[in-house]
Amino acid sequence: MKILRGFGIVVAGYVVMIVLFESFLGLGQPKAERMGLPMLVVTTTDTSGESYERRLALFETEGRMYVSAHHWPRAWYRRALERPEVRIDFEGVIGDYTAVVVEGSEYDRVVTEHPIPLPATILMGFAPRDLLRLDPRS
Secondary structure: OOOHHHHHHHHHHHHHHHHHHHHHHHHHOOOOOHOOEEEEEEEEOOOOOOEEEEEEEEEEEEEEEEEEEOOOOOHHHHHHHOOOOOEEEEEOEEEEEEEEEEEEEHHHHHHHHHOOOOHHHHHOOOOOOOEEEEEEEE
């Protein structure tokens, strides 16, 4: 019984750590440029037309732009799936893009080239990773 109680305390502590980490990222939207990660601001729109901004890390592979939904809070991702017309602000340059779900060999290539370090995966509670490619609109 003590082992189960101890295990329960460890699991509860881990869940609290994930919630705190994800809350910090969600509320603070920290800048990761200092760690060598280029960041952009994606503006998504909900079905009522209200816009929301979210800072995201940018991944570039073969000249294409990608963003990753790899945290549990992912309202921006759901909005981009519902309304894939998004606006991007990257280094002060603003443009209109279409968010395209990445699957198959393209997905495998991008996640292999841009892996998430294990410590970060642990802090994020092993959240699933989804990718969107950002295709410029004319």
